[in-house]
Amino acid sequence: MMTDLNAAFALSSPEDCARLYADWAASYDTGFAAGLDYRLPAHVAAAFLAHGGTGPVLDVGAGTGLLAGHLRDMGFAGEVDAADLSPEMLQAARAKGLYRSLFQADITRPLSLGGPYHGIVSSGTFTHGHVGPAAISQLETQAAPGALFALSINEGVYRAMGFDAALAQRPGVTLLEVQIYGPAAAEKDPDHAMQRGLIALWRHAA
Numbered sequence: 042m043m044t045d046l047n048a049a050f051a052l053s054s055p056e057d058c059a060r061l062y063a064d065w066a067a068s069y070d071t072g073f074a075a076g077l078d079y080r081l082p083a084h085v086a087a088a089f090l091a092h093g094g095t096g097p098v099l100d101v102g103a104g105t106g107l108l109a110g111h112l113r114d115m116g117f118a119g120e121v122d123a124a125d126l127s128p129e130m131l132q133a134a135r136a137k138g139l140y141r142s143l144f145q146a147d148i149t150r151p152l153s154l155g156g157p158y159h160g161i162v163s164s165g166t167f168t169h170g171h172v173g174p175a176a177i178s179q180l181e182t183q184a185a186p187g188a189l190f191a192l193s194i195n196e197g198v199y200r201a202m203g204f205d206a207a208l209a210q211r212p213g214v215t216l217l218e219v220q221i222y223g224p225a226a227a228e229k230d231p232d233h234a235m236q237r238g239l240i241a242l243w244r245h246a247a
């Protein structure tokens with residue numbers, strides 16, 4: 042468990058990332074997410090809906106589909122598409138039947154997905170060793186005017202990777218602070234158990 046997160050946080054290229062998630066996909070839900078009581082996708086889903094989010098939605102770095110699963114559990118009936126670097130993670134997501142379309146894509150590069158989207162959501166993708174703030178501009182190319190963004194950002198990279206500066210350029214950003222893991226994590230992975238995420242919410246201006 043600890044090895045998984047330590048390895049994930051130490052990634053330094055999309056190629057390394059794709060390799061790691063190829064191995065992790067099969068055990069991600071039952072090992073990592075259930076084992077550590079991973080709550081971030083539920084927090085993002087709740088924040089998106091509480092701020093009036095509507096579809097079609099793009100789930101960025103969708104992984105195995107946990108965030109879309111929470112949206113459905115919370116009663117969201119709109120269309121949701123998935124984008125992720127890892128074909129293996131997307132395969133696990135596809136099997137759940139939650140998404141309209143699934144796109145294998147590197148969100149740090151120019152994108153051509155199924156938009157324009159009225160909602161852009163993400164959990165766990167803007168974190169150590171993963172994706173930095175430059176990807177936000179790529180995501181904005183897929184957003185309809187007025188689209189609601191709800192992106193989690195690991196608190197440990199918020200300033201270090203320049204998310205604070207990037208979000209200062211977007212008007213009306215709301216930040217919510219949440220615990221990424223539930224109490225079960227304290228025993229299983231004390232190094233990461235208390236980590237917090239910031240959920241950044243704003244409406245796309247252009």
Ligand SMILES: C[S@@+](CC[C@H](N)C(=O)[O-])C[C@H]1O[C@@H](n2cnc3c(N)ncnc32)[C@H](O)[C@@H]1O
Binds near residue numbers: 058059148
């Ligand atoms: C920690 S997982 C989070 C998955 C899911 N959102 C969740 O909360 O369970 C991070 C995901 O981001 C994806 N990812 C990492 N870098 C990416 C990139 N440059 N473009 C698209 N997806 C990326 C990984 O493949 C992985 O599925």
